[in-house]
Amino acid sequence: MGYVPTFTYQAAVCHAPQFAPRSYRHFTVSPLTGAMGADVEGIDLSSASDAAIAELEQALTDHIALMIRGQENLTPPAQIAFARRLGHVGIWPYAKAMEGYPEITELIQEPGDKYAFGGTWHSDSCSFEHPPKYTMLHCVACPPVGGDTGFANQYLAWERLDPALKAELEHRRAIASGRLGYMTAASDAEVQSHTATPVSFRPEELLEVAHPVARTHPVTGRKALYVNSSYTLCLEGESQKQSLPLLRRLWEHAITPEFTCRLRWSRGALAIWDNRCCLHYAHSDYPGYRRHMRRIVVEGERPV
Amino acid sequence: MPDVLPQLRHPTAYEMQRALLHAPQLSPRDYRHITVAPVSGAIGAEVTGIALGAIDDAAMGEVVTALADHLVLVFPGQTLAPADQVAFARRLGPVNPWPYARPMAGYPELTELVSGPADIHNFGGGWHTDSSTFPRPPAYTVLQCIEGPDAGGDTSFANQYLAWDTLHETVCRGLEGRRLIHATAKGFGDHSRSTGSGHVTTTPVVVPPEHEGLESRHPVGRTHPLTGRRALYVNAGFAARFEGHSVEESQPLLDALAAHGGIPEFTCRVRWRPGTLVVWDNRCCLHYAHNDYRGQRRVMRRAVVEGEVPV
DSSP states (O other), X not given: OOBOOOOTTSOOOOOOOOSOOOOOSSSEEEEOSSSSOEEEESOOTTTOOHHHHHHHHHHHHHHSEEEEOOOTTOXXXXXXXXXXXXXXXXXXXXXXXXXXXXXXXXXXXXXXXXXXXXXXXXXXXXXXSSOOSEEEEEEEEOOSSOOOEEEEEHHHHHHTSOHHHHHHHTTOXXXXXXXXXXXXXXXXXXXXXXXXXXXXXXXXXXXXXXXXXXXXXXXXXXXXXXXXXXXXXXXXXXXXXHHHHHHHHHHHHHTOGGGEEEEOOOTTOEEEEETTSEEEEEOOOOTTOOEEEEEEEEOOOOOO | OOOOGGGOOOOOHHHHHHHHHTSGGGSOOOOSSOEEEESSSSSOEXXXXXXXXXXXXXHHHHXXXXXXXXXXXXXXXXXXXXXXXXXXXXXXXXXXXXXXBOOBTTBTTOEEEEEOTTOSSOTTOSSBOTTTTSSSOOXXXXXEEEEOOSSOOOEEEXXXXXHHHTSOHHHHHHHTTOEEEEEHHHHHOOHHHHTTOOOOOSSOBOBOGGGTTOEEEEESEEEOTXXXXXXXXXXXXXXXXXXXXXXXXXXXXXXXXXXXXXXXXXXXXXXXXXXXXXXXXXXXXEEEEOOOOTTSOEEEEEEEEOOOOOO
């Protein structure tokens, strides 16, 4: 006879597709996975109508991260103008802006660079009091293969957390700080001298801020897990040492492969994602190649 | 226990780049009969320009070479009949039935893996390499998509040569000569626990009585018979303990090695379409079936190609 196995080696994380089926009038949207992410084709961001932009924001709400293909002709001013249609454009204080465009940070990875920008799971600038809601990257150059960006849906991460743990964490806050990632990068002379995009931080500039462990998205009303290993120092009211075992468990859970998608770049594509409900990770697997992105952030609200 | 846990850490960007630069993945060869396009910097290539149902020896030789270089080959648009899938798998080595599921009717070498809309568990979730509890685990798995969701149900792969190459040298030294006990009961539960567990997957997986206590000892770092390269061979879901040590003693190091094996820079992610056939080398990669398509049906056909005793 034999026995029916219980598959003890895997977690029960299955879920149905997370996006509502919707038909779009101004462009086509192709979902990438059951968790999040979509490819968008058939829109020109430099000349899109208000209706098309509203629809694009709807698609972003549904899919959390969009890879919008075919934006080869999007100039820096046009990219800034597009970003302004989605909200206030922020200035990122930690790197030199693109000449003439204070809103744009150029992320350039040269073939010999020893520091990989964004190479940990994180949500952008969550050590700020008002972290950016959206980040967009416009791909000026990318390697023929490699350099993908991974994303993880943090609504799912929160919803799929053990119910007892959820109840315990529901009203807790965690301390986020730029000390962890930024300082390591900025204080390493070797890293700085081999990096095309130098980042500069003065310790006194590095904020510490308390944000809810689960934040409520202002548009969808859904809760999303909002801790990550790049910024979260500890739970409020606990030491780092006390917090670490639980935080490690949360970080690991947050990037369960079932919650993720992986976006592949093409020259001229623009990716945009919602930092309020996803983490991302820049894959550093293209040694010998150059990668050049133009980054703009759209300001967000204080997490609640 | 090898005292290597303190030295196990995430590789730096520089260590990662050094390992990736020396891998054949980023330098595809020139092929005459097939077109090979890598899908990530670490592992995997899409192969086009060939019909696997009628492949000649010259093209097959190139496929074997590409497989050794890229570990995972994705052949879109093949739609092979069951007999043709078996015939193709046989070009890679002897093909035996898989003893844990009823074979497809009329084709003892094929297992049909069906996920139904109500399934909670999927087949092949969790990072693993196939059948490492066998004394001779399969060298290759040949999987074809028959039916699946539009989005969801991807399979990720992780290059375990890179996992080995990015371990600190003191870790490699500490793991030298060490063996792991791989146990069917660990990954598939023991008999007592699973009795009465009810619905698990649509494909009835049944561990035959003679396999209930099956355990095999395999090296932690195995040497690939064709490439001569070392690969981390930790199948965390099934590796119960280090030889000579208890489960409790072994677990922290097993967990850390498992986490290391799945570092995103070692991976690629493959999207299926009906008719896509994928071949991977179980000796040097892990894979993970993403369970993100609940409510939909997915049908895959699998053949496994015999491997050697890991050394």
